[in-house]
Amino acid sequence: MSTPSLITEQGFTGGFPVDLFISYGHIDNQANWITHLHSALQTRLQELLGTDQIVIWRDVKLNGLDLLWDTIRPKVTGSALFLSVLSPRYVSSDSCRQEVDCFVEAAERDNRWRSDTQSRLIRVVKTRLAEGVQQPLSFDATLGYEFYQTDDQNPDIFYEFGSQEGRPRFDNFAERVNVLAQTVARALLKFRQAKRATKPNVRTIFLSPTTRDLEQYRLSIQSELVGRGHNVIPTVPLPYTAAELVSTIESLLANADVSVQLIGRNYGLIPEEETRSLGELSYDLTLAQGARINFHQLIWIPEDLQNPENAQQTFITKLRGTQDEPAVSGKADVFETSFESFKEGVLDVLSQKLEVPPIPVAIKTKAxxxxxxxxxxxxxxxxxxxxxxxxxxxxxxxxxxxxxxxxxxxxxxxxxxxxxxxxxxxxxxxxxxxxxxxxxxxxxxxxxxxxxxxxxxxxxxxxxxxxxxxxxxxxxxxxxxxxxxxxxxxxxxxxxxxxxxxxxxxxxxxxxxx
The missing domain is CATH 3.40.50.10140 (Toll/interleukin-1 receptor homology (TIR) domain)
Known part of the structure; x- marks a missing residue:
């Protein structure tokens, strides 16, 4: 694990002294949660990138004391990526906000704020923020990785993922770290590769919320799309009440080129003042976009799906039927395949939508x-x-x-x-x-x-x-x-x-x- 005294002159990227800076509130590490995240992330990145020369830096706050800002500042400005562990303590901490602002200012100043449209800011949400609590503005367009889950029956209740084996929801913690590490690894590889090919035709994908049984698949496809330089929305939690939810989803869809939705066996949460689940509501709102030129609605049902809930079975029957309606002909595609086949189908659609043929350049083309x-x-x-x-x-x-x-x-x-x-x-x-x-x-x-x-x-x-x-x-x-x-x-x-x-x-x- 990296500490202030172990920083090398160059990280894996070759262009930054630090590969990943972890910013967090001291309170959130009282049970060593941050320490375990740091260690697990370091190990997985070494496995993914095939080297132990990965520099992850954080203020270890020995004896509860922060290092002097003059010591921390060079680490912040010299980092390729910046990971914030959001929590109620983090958003109220002046020192944490100072670190975020310092990183953003430095990145904007040297024109390296974005790497192939993928933000260098990474947001890990350890503890769900109360409604109305403002996170740093810099994170508004940044994908987040939630390390908690909301209760299926009561959206006011949530459960954090335990960071130690044997603790409740540790498997969720390990899975989430794996997805996070893959996203970080892709970003670091982009910085490491000096050659820049022609910038890809970036697309915006609305990745619909899904039920807990499919969350790992949603994270997998999110990581794949972000790693390929696409924009994935939403980047912040959706509101709970129907009116706000409809307005928010419609606004997101208006800016999207493709909608991706995963359908599992559970019907899912029903928002306040609604009779439909969040999944069915998202589907209906997306269906209304069918008349738009070049808009694609892609839906996945696992080929081995068994025993869906009664309400979910009704929903599945409904979406199968609307494929053939004239209003959405050629727009809504339902894949009842393996997950990997569906992912490749999504990537095929994204590649087919490129309107301008790529200019031949000397890039890696071996297949x-x-x-x-x-x-x-x-x-x-x-x-x-x-x-x-x-x-x-x-x-x-x-x-x-x-x-x-x-x-x-x-x-x-x-x-x-x-x-x-x-x-x-x-x-x-x-x-x-x-x-x-x-x-x-x-x-x-x-x-x-x-x-x-x-x-x-x-x-x-x-x-x-x-x-x-x-x-x-x-x-x-x-x-x-x-x-x-x-x-x-x-x-x-x-x-x-x-x-x-x-x-x-x-x-x-x-x-x-x-």
């Missing part, structure tokens, strides 16, 4: 074909590999599973020809499937002019079995010889949990050929 057996689509390891490759800027294609055998064969051949590397994910699939994929790749590459320069790798995921051990794990140099004239198949992984370092050789091979 990776990530092969997997259909049952492995749900595996966490596969999702992590895909996310990690994308965090390095590599487009990732996955197989198509629906269609007749000949169509699927032709599509796989096309995917191999359109990409620069193939990574076979060997999880629960049979060894016959792996052999067929290895041979099909080589067969396609044999007819390709530059096929022998194509990068090929096999990732050994869980579960470990005798076949994997005998055929692949026994190869000590991780190079599996195949057809003469082709480079060896690179072997990755060890049939254990995923870690970024396990596909580092694959990344290095791609970078070498860049």
């Amino acid at each position: 990776v074909y990530l092969l997997c057996d259909q049952p492995d689509l749900k595996e966490e390891q596969l999702r992590k590999i895909k996310a990690y490759l994308r965090s390095y800027g590599y487009p990732v294609e996955v197989p198509v599973f629906q269609g007749d055998p000949e169509e699927l064969r032709m599509m796989e051949e096309e995917l191999i020809l359109d990409t620069d590397a193939a990574l076979i994910y060997y999880g629960t699939a049979k060894d016959l499937w792996v052999m067929r994929k290895r041979k099909s790749i080589l067969k396609v590459l044999s007819s390709r002019p530059k096929g022998r320069n194509y990068t090929r790798a096999l990732y050994l995921a869980t579960p470990k079995d005798d076949i994997k051990a005998a055929n692949y794990l026994a190869v000590s140099d991780h190079n599996y010889l195949e057809i003469m004239g082709f480079s060896p198949l690179l072997l990755l992984g060890d049939c254990e949990d995923f870690g970024p370092e396990k596909i580092t050789p694959f990344i290095q091979l791609l970078e070498k050929e860049q």
